[in-house]
Structures are given as C-alpha cells and as structure tokens.
Amino acid sequence: MANFEDVAKEFVGFYYNTFDSDRSQLTALYRDTSMLTFESSATQGAAAIGEKLANLSFTNVKHVVTTLDAQPSVNNGIVVLVTGQLQTEGEERPMNYTQVFQLLPEGETYYVHNDVFKLIYG
Amino acid sequence: MANFEDVAKEFVGFYYNTFDSDRSQLTALYRDTSMLTFESSATQGAAAIGEKLANLSFTNVKHVVTTLDAQPSVNNGIVVLVTGQLQTEGEERPMNYTQVFQLLPEGETYYVHNDVFKLIYG
Numbered sequence: 001m002a003n004f005e006d007v008a009k010e011f012v013g014f015y016y017n018t019f020d021s022d023r024s025q026l027t028a029l030y031r032d033t034s035m036l037t038f039e040s041s042a043t044q045g046a047a048a049i050g051e052k053l054a055n056l057s058f059t060n061v062k063h064v065v066t067t068l069d070a071q072p073s074v075n076n077g078i079v080v081l082v083t084g085q086l087q088t089e090g091e092e093r094p095m096n097y098t099q100v101f102q103l104l105p106e107g108e109t110y111y112v113h114n115d116v117f118k119l120i121y122g
Numbered sequence: 123m124a125n126f127e128d129v130a131k132e133f134v135g136f137y138y139n140t141f142d143s144d145r146s147q148l149t150a151l152y153r154d155t156s157m158l159t160f161e162s163s164a165t166q167g168a169a170a171i172g173e174k175l176a177n178l179s180f181t182n183v184k185h186v187v188t189t190l191d192a193q194p195s196v197n198n199g200i201v202v203l204v205t206g207q208l209q210t211e212g213e214e215r216p217m218n219y220t221q222v223f224q225l226l227p228e229g230e231t232y233y234v235h236n237d238v239f240k241l242i243y244g
Contacts, residue, residue, distance in 0.1 A: 035193045037203075042193070069238045071157045071164070073224055074196040081159075081222050081238040096242055098220035100203050102195055116191045116203040120218055120242055 007110060008070035008080045011103060016063040016084075023053050029112045037116045049115075060089040063097075077113065078103040086119070096120040129232060130192035130202045133225060138185040138206075145175050151234045159238045171237075182211040185219075199235065200225040208241070218242040 002010075018025050027050030035042060036049045043052045065084040073079045080101045085094035102114035124132075140147050149172030157164060158171045165174045187206040195201045202223045207216035224236035 037191045037193055040189070040191055066242075066244075067162065067240055069159045069162055069240060071159055071236045071238060073236050074199060074226065077196060079201075079222065079224055079236045079238065081220065081240060083220060083240055083242050085244075096218070096244065098203065098205060098240075098242070100201065100222040100238075102201055102224070104196065114193045114195050114201045116193060116201065116222075118189055118191060118203060118205055118220075120205050120220070122188075122207075122218065 004072045004078045005070050007103070008068060008078055011101070011110060012065060012068055012080060012082055015101075016065065019053075020062050023056075024050065026050065026053055030115075031106075031111050031113070034112055035114055039117065039119060058088040062087045064094070073102065076105050078110070126194045126200045127192050129225070130200055131190060133223070133232060134187060134190055134202060134204055137223075138187065141175075142184050145178075146172065148172065148175055152237075153228075153233050153235070156234055157236055161239065161241060180210040184209045186216070195224060198227050200232065 027046050030046035030049045032045045034046060034049060035044050043049050063084055063086055065082055067083045069081045071079045082099045084097055086097050087094040097119050099117045101112055103110040104113045149168050152168035152171045154167045156168060156171060157166050165171050185206055185208055187204055189205045191203045193201045204221045206219055208219050209216040219241050221239045223234055225232040226235045
C-alpha cells in the first residue's frame with residue numbers, strides 16, 4: 001500500500017479538482033456509513049452527501065490548498081487535515097477554511113468515512 | 123456510552139484547560155500508538171508527545187474555542203474538528219488555529235489517537 005502521505009496528497013488533489021469542476025462526481029468517494037459535516041450541518045450516507053454537495057449555493061468555486069498534514073489512523077485509515085482558501089463566484093475575497101478527512105482503505109483505493117468542513121472567520 | 127457530541131465537548135474543554143494551566147499533564151491523554159502533528163512536525167507515542175508539548179516555546183498560552191464539530195468514527199471513535207484562537211505571551215494579536223482529534227474509547231473514557239494542530243495565517 002502506498003505511503004500515507006502520498007495517498008493523502010493524491011486524494012486531496014483529486015477531491016478539490018473534482019469539487020471545483022463537477023462536484024456531483026464526489027458522491028463516488030463516500031459510502032453509506034460516511035458522514036459529512038459542512039458548516040456544522042451533518043449528513044450521513046453517500047446519496048445524501050452527494051445531494052448536499054450538489055445543492056450548495058455556489059456554482060463556481062475554487063479551492064486552493066495552503067497546508068496538508070496526514071497521519072496513519074485506525075484500521076489502516078488516514079487522517080488528513082487541510083487548511084486553504086475558498087474562492088466563490090461573487091465574493092471578492094477568498095475565505096479561509098479547514099477540512100478534515102478520515103479515509104479508509106477499500107481494496108486498492110480509499111473512501112471518505114469522515115469529512116468535516118469549516119470556514120474560518122476573523 | 124455518552125453521546126459523541128457531549129464527549130467531544132467535554133474532552134475539548136478539558137484538553138485546553140489542561141493545556142493552558144499545566145500542559146505536562148496532557149501526556150496522560152495519549153498512548154504509545156498516538157500521533158501528534160504540531161505545525162507539521164510529527165511525533166509518535168505518549169512520552170514523546172508529552173516532551174514535545176512541554177518544550178513548545180511559549181510559557182503562557184490561552185486557547186479560545188470558536189467552533190467544534192464532532193462525528194462518530196471508526197471503532198467507536200470520535201473525530202473532533204476545532205477552530206479557535208490562540209493567545210500567547212508577548213503576541214499582541216491572537217492567532218487562528220485549527221485542530222483535529224481522533225478519540226478512541228478505552229474502558230469508560232477516551233484517549234487521543236490522532237492529533238493534528240495547525241495555525242492559520244492570512
């Protein structure tokens with residue numbers, strides 16, 4: 001199995017590229033047990049998470065990753081903490097955000113078991 | 123077992139109170155398999171983590187939690203994402219930070235399996 005830091009970097013790159021180009025495809029990264037907490041609103045299950053992401057108010061969005069830290073975790077999982085900036089259409093200034101992913105292995109790949117996203121103000 | 127959100131809130135309150143009053147006591151919250159990544163510097167094991175925390179440059183420090191989001195996770199664990207402000211002695215302005223904990227149950231309590239701390243600039 002690949003090094004956890006390489007997996008984390010590859011995952012994060014793929015995740016935000018997909019989010020910023022066609023976020024309906026993110027559904028495939030979640031499973032029925034997965035949880036997303038987006039701005040303190042919690043959703044469980046791939047279908048519900050996909051719907052939640054699809055219905056976010058912004059259309060055009062761009063994530064820029066500032067920092068990425070990864071650790072090996074339970075059941076050969078990986079915890080990834082990202083900080084970055086989010087630029088949405090109509091907003092002049094990018095917003096700071098933080099996001100944590102708990103990835104779990106599934107065959108040769110990983111899925112997102114936990115996902116918490118939070119904007120940072122001030 | 124208590125509700126994961128209550129556990130997360132109680133843990134976070136205890137963690138920062140202890141950090142800000144006598145952070146040498148934080149060692150008891152970690153185990154040999156635990157990992158701390160503090161400002162992208164990684165440490166494994168309770169003893170090494172305790173030493174790392176004790177040797178941080180600041181003496182007087184105060185954490186103020188702005189947001190806390192928790193999710194149930196693998197093996198009855200809990201993922202907690204905190205954002206907050208850190209005030210250190212000699213710094214006029216508090217710094218924004220984010221921190222994620224992966225807590226795992228041990229008997230009637232929890233220990234910290236994963237801990238990633240990151241300051242947020244800009």
